Amino acid sequence: GALLSKASAGNGQIRYGADVINRIVEQGKTGGRERLQKAILDETLFPLIRLLCKTAKVSPDHVVRMCIASNTTMNHLLLGVDANPVRMEPYVPSFFHYGDLRAADLSLPVHPWARVRLAPNVGSYVGGDITAGTFASLVWNKEEFSLFIDLGTNGEIVFGNSEFLMCCACSAGPAFEGGDISCGMRATDGAIEAVSIDKETMEPALTVVGGQKPVGLCGSGIIDVIAELYRTSILGPNGKFIREGRRVARDKHGVGRYILAFAAESETGREIAITEVDIDSFIRAKGAIFSAIDTMLSALDFDTDMIERVYAAGGIGSGINMRNAVRIGMFPDVDLE
Numbered sequence: 001g002a003l004l005s006k007a008s009a010g011n012g013q014i015r016y017g018a019d020v021i022n023r024i025v026e027q028g029k030t031g032g033r034e035r036l037q038k039a040i041l042d043e044t045l046f047p048l049i050r051l052l053c054k055t056a057k058v059s060p061d062h063v064v065r066m067c068i069a070s071n072t073t074m075n076h077l078l079l080g081v082d083a084n085p086v087r088m089e090p091y092v093p094s095f096f097h098y099g100d101l102r103a104a105d106l107s108l109p110v111h112p113w114a115r116v117r118l119a120p121n122v123g124s125y126v127g128g129d130i131t132a133g134t135f136a137s138l139v140w141n142k143e144e145f146s147l148f149i150d151l152g153t154n155g156e157i158v159f160g161n162s163e164f165l166m167c168c169a170c171s172a173g174p175a176f177e178g179g180d181i182s183c184g185m186r187a188t189d190g191a192i193e194a195v196s197i198d199k200e201t202m203e204p205a206l207t208v209v210g211g212q213k214p215v216g217l218c219g220s221g222i223i224d225v226i227a228e229l230y231r232t233s234i235l236g237p238n239g240k241f242i243r244e245g246r247r248v249a250r251d252k253h254g255v256g257r258y259i260l261a262f263a264a265e266s267e268t269g270r271e272i273a274i275t276e277v278d279i280d281s282f283i284r285a286k287g288a289i290f291s292a293i294d295t296m297l298s299a300l301d302f303d304t305d306m307i308e309r310v311y312a313a314g315g316i317g318s319g320i321n322m323r324n325a326v327r328i329g330m331f332p333d334v335d336l337e
Contacts, residue, residue: 004056010186012043013077018174019153020073024083036077041106049109063110066103069119069132071154078106091124125169130156133313140165144308147293149331151176151219151314155289159296159307166300170292175285176219176316181278183216183260190215190267192260193319195224199232202245204260213267217260217274219316222282225274227324229258239279249273286330293332304332 013036016026027036053060068078072093076083081094097120104112119128119135130150139146141162148158155172158165178184178191185191189210196205204225208214217225229235236242241256250256261272297303310331312320325331 004058005052007048007051007055009044009048012039015039018179020071021087023077024073024087027077027083033077033080033082037080040074040078041108046109060110063103064114066108066110066114066116067119067132068116069128071127071129072121072124073127075118075121075128086124093121093124096121122167123169125154126156126167130158130167133311134158134165134167137311137313139309139311142309145302145306146309146311147307147332148311148313149289149293151289151312151316151320153177153179155285155292157289157292157296159293159300159302166296168292168296170288172285172288173281175222175282176314178216178218178222180281181217181222182275183272184222184278185216185218187218187220187316187319191218192216192221192225192272193218194321195221195228195260197225197228197232197234202232202234202243202247204228204247206260213265214261214272215267216272218319220319220321222274222278223286223316223324223328223330224321225258225260226279226282227321227327229274230328234258235279239283240276286328289330290332304334307332307334310334 013023016036016039017023023036027033049060053063070078073083073086076086076094079098086093098118101116101118102112103110103114103116108116119132121127122131133150134140134148137148139148139158139160143161145161150156153172153174155170156167158167160166174180178186187193187209190212191209192206192214193209194207206214234241234243234248241248241258247259248256249259255276257273257275259271259273263269263271266272322331322336326333
């Protein structure tokens with residue numbers, strides 16, 4: 001039951017598309033399935049497995065069981081199975097559950113007879129990652145009504161308790177993972193993960209992953225800076241800058257930006273700022289999440305007062321400031337505790 005090691009890396013498939021739809025299109029081309037499968041196995045999972053074993057001082061041959069939790073498209077691409085049904089009517093994946101799978105079937109660098117368990121898919125856009133998150137959070141085994149939210153390019157939401165569970169998905173876009181944001185990045189060293197702004201001076205206080213000079217802005221930092229800009233009346237309800245100052249600048253077209261770090265203050269020697277265009281992208285993403293929650297609750301004839309617990313998962317789940325997520329209208333306004 002002890003955690004011996006952990007590791008993370010970007011998905012090698014990123015060069016074939018930042019979202020699952022583009023990757024499905026790519027895998028439909030000649031040799032596409034092989035290219036996508038090679039990118040996730042050879043370039044991503046194999047190095048991670050070797051690193052985990054090295055860190056834990058465990059021989060790869062001693063690994064006799066593996067669990068893999070990934071979204072529906074990734075499950076297909078991992079196994080080299082045609083993923084086109086995921087995006088085409090009637091939106092029924094090629095498989096929901098996958099039977100007896102061994103490490104040798106995927107040439108995984110562990111014991112060749114190791115059992116590989118794939119977390120089952122629920123639908124085209126609710127996959128094994130959500131199954132695993134729902135399982136681990138124990139929402140299925142509690143009387144209280146819980147809301148499980150996975151924040152990513154696709155936002156997936158589960159609501160229910162020990163008597164029932166309902167799920168849905170919405171297309172939020174890559175903003176939560178730093179995509180479509182001019183200075184966006186994943187939550188790795190150098191990412192601004194938390195921000196507070198002085199209302200009088202408009203100066204920011206930054207918390208940076210790794211404690212170094214900032215490189216860019218990750219998902220939790222984006223939520224913080226927008227919430228703080230709104231709280232300090234630097235930003236209006238429409239996402240446009242309404243106060244001027246040393247930290248607010250405009251380009252030749254009049255598009256405003258808030259400067260989090262001047263060139264001399266950043267690790268790269270380049271300015272780090274959030275623009276009105278970035279904010280507009282984020283408004284769409286957070287609006288998609290809130291709309292999905294609202295729609296699902298309405299379908300059940302529930303309202304937000306009936307939510308007793310909220311779980312936030314995904315890349316920014318562990319670092320998210322819940323108060324700020326509520327302030328900007330991304331999460332329902334329930335008791336923060």
